Amino acid sequence: MASKKRKPPPRTYPAHRERQRKRILDAAEKLFVERGIDRVTMAELTAASGLQPSTMYQYFSKKDDIVWAIVGNIMARVSARSSEADASAKSGLDKIIAFLEYMAEELSNQRAQVRFMAQFDAMYSHDWPVERRLSLEAESNNMGSEVFREMIREGMADGSLRSDLDPDLTMQAIVNAAIGTQRRLASLGNKVELEYGQSIDRLFRETIRVIVLGLRATGSPQNEPSKRVKGRKVTPARRTK
Amino acid sequence: MASKKRKPPPRTYPAHRERQRKRILDAAEKLFVERGIDRVTMAELTAASGLQPSTMYQYFSKKDDIVWAIVGNIMARVSARSSEADASAKSGLDKIIAFLEYMAEELSNQRAQVRFMAQFDAMYSHDWPVERRLSLEAESNNMGSEVFREMIREGMADGSLRSDLDPDLTMQAIVNAAIGTQRRLASLGNKVELEYGQSIDRLFRETIRVIVLGLRATGSPQNEPSKRVKGRKVTPARRTK
Amino acid sequence: MASKKRKPPPRTYPAHRERQRKRILDAAEKLFVERGIDRVTMAELTAASGLQPSTMYQYFSKKDDIVWAIVGNIMARVSARSSEADASAKSGLDKIIAFLEYMAEELSNQRAQVRFMAQFDAMYSHDWPVERRLSLEAESNNMGSEVFREMIREGMADGSLRSDLDPDLTMQAIVNAAIGTQRRLASLGNKVELEYGQSIDRLFRETIRVIVLGLRATGSPQNEPSKRVKGRKVTPARRTK
Amino acid sequence: MASKKRKPPPRTYPAHRERQRKRILDAAEKLFVERGIDRVTMAELTAASGLQPSTMYQYFSKKDDIVWAIVGNIMARVSARSSEADASAKSGLDKIIAFLEYMAEELSNQRAQVRFMAQFDAMYSHDWPVERRLSLEAESNNMGSEVFREMIREGMADGSLRSDLDPDLTMQAIVNAAIGTQRRLASLGNKVELEYGQSIDRLFRETIRVIVLGLRATGSPQNEPSKRVKGRKVTPARRTK
């Protein structure tokens, strides 16, 4: 779209440009997450990047562009990591469990990032054109619907999932539920523990445990999602008779 | 210092005042939901209420106060309605189902309201003091944790729920998951259907179906959550032969 | 303080009206002096008076009117007190000394009041019509120019003042100098002592001492102004003779 | 984090910036003097400077900062000029006279400036930290206490001043009296002449004449302060027999 002709090549320095861009996005992501997307001003963004406002505008012509670029980065990161996740899984159910556990880890280790996405959805999804969102997803999302739907089909085929599921519908319902749960916990942050006395991680893992139980074929073997909290196994909080 | 006048007759016009207050809050809720909390200016708020800015400030001295008042109203409404919900339910599981179905209806009928709460959590929960939030909940929430925990205990006792649950933990996990799912769907709004080709209602009901299946005792009778969409029973979308 | 009236009789009550008026003026004077005339809002004034804003406007229809009323009160008080001052003095010089010492006492005992007048002059004298000021002075000032000019004439006649004075000019110069000095000291307040390490009272008394020396006939007897500080005589801080 | 760029060349446009700053301060000083510091709005300030409000805030981030900058400028100007004043004076008394006459000229020629300082003291000296004031004075005041105290010592040594003075105390008393008198006259402005029928200049010169007479050693020669009004010698208003 942007024809890159201006003057033949006015000897540009793409490496430096890329470095600056990254610098801006890193600073911005940090600030957005710390204080909320709308609460951060361009002036703060430039200060944090060590640039001048006017220089900033040479890289991003609108604040929104920065936000979208960050969203893109996060999505790319997530999808890159999540596609590694299910490598070792065998059954469809195992794959789903692997995916959900990946989300649990993300919630623990990339809380700020999750929180950012929560804000993004809450604040912008209504205003900004679907296409932009979709094109972002298309760009970065090899794990997306396709892959996940496949997991469900696979699970139904190999008998690890209950047979009365509608692959499309269930896939989307579960993904949405997991994301919604994850983001809500990230949004509330410390408030969760203050309010409920449970750690974020425990709550999320209990949620996926229930979901997995709900998906599993009745006679399916006991491969529950693990109960690791922040990396270490925990003794089961409840007596499985 | 200011004379301790006992307000001989508290000769205010409380009815009128209350009417104005409501006028403001209604207009504000509408705008907040339409355009996002932070995107609405005080000027728009006053214009929409048909008042002057200065008059507005006689009722709410800060924008935040309006936001919190709306949050309070919504919570009160929700808790009032939700406490009617489980009247007829018998088993613990039935009660939980009734509660989750109430949330499904809320998502359908009060989408804007749910979306508002989603924004509120995403944007403000970090910044505002827990106490304020907690006191609001205390004020309006008779359904809160207590009631819900009780449902789980009851369900475990009457055999409708699996016995390996930790009432506290599960209760909070489920409530959070349901709220997170509900709010995410409300936030995405039409985008959901554009993006996934599934209605919001169907997705949410599928989610609670899976959750309930995950909670249910293995031999528990087939009382699934209904598959009504927007009030009418739907023919099961899936009979996987 | 808090009027414990219920409903005495229904007719008009000039006594009550006068009491309310005083209440307002007292509160206002306090606030004006504490924080500066322009820095006090009508809302604060009404709060401090224990009245409603609208009630306030039944007594004073403009903020300015309150200010002028206070100025009037102060002038009346000052002139009442100052006319007692010179009762016992014999020579013209003695009378002048008595007058200046009266100002020293006023500076010590009514500092806030003096400060208020300083503000008034600095801020309002340019904007408000001379006539208003003059009429105020006429109302309350029996000591004014006339009296003071007379003192100088008397002093020249009885040999206590140097003979090369122009009564009109000198009178006004001295009065103005004394007032200017007094008000500046009151304005600076504690700052004076912090900055110069001298008490306000000492500085003012030294000033009038020099002035009186400047007025005195060369051979005039040693009736200097006293060196009392806050009421008690002090041993002369400097080598006389 | 913010790159420690050494500002390769401090490539600002300092000349232009300084010009703008001056433009703002000049306009502000004029307005403050004309209408009173608190009566001038930022909007008026910007309009008078020919700038946009937003541009203004790039130079001064608070109204207070403008006020203090003006105070600083005035003090610097005064101290620069006043240090030239006493160049030719021989005796200590002569130096004092030179200083007081300098103040008389300032009152005539820089009335607005004096009036501004009067307002500043009356309105702000209570609220603003002494340190700020002191640091300003330290910055600009080579004539300050030190110099003046020296004059008095010198005058006592050379016999031009009466011997019964306390250098510290007298110095401060006289300086304060002169400033107080000067500022009061400037504050009242035209009102002085309307009210008293004497020109400001005449009143101030009469004041310093009396003060000088009060300081002078009894046998000291007749070097009174001159009776020039606005630069021209005036015939003595009174016949010194």
Place this chain on the structure above:
DNA sequence: AATGAATGAGCATTCATTCAT
């Protein structure tokens, strides 16, 4: 006489963005 309610005009300040160099 007292006061709850309303308000117009204004206020200091902010901010995303553009422009000239």
Place this chain on the structure above:
DNA sequence: TATGAATGAATGCTCATTCAT
């Protein structure tokens, strides 16, 4: 490529005052 300077359009909020009861 970088940036100092400029700015139009808001923004949240205040205040003296009036009106109807």
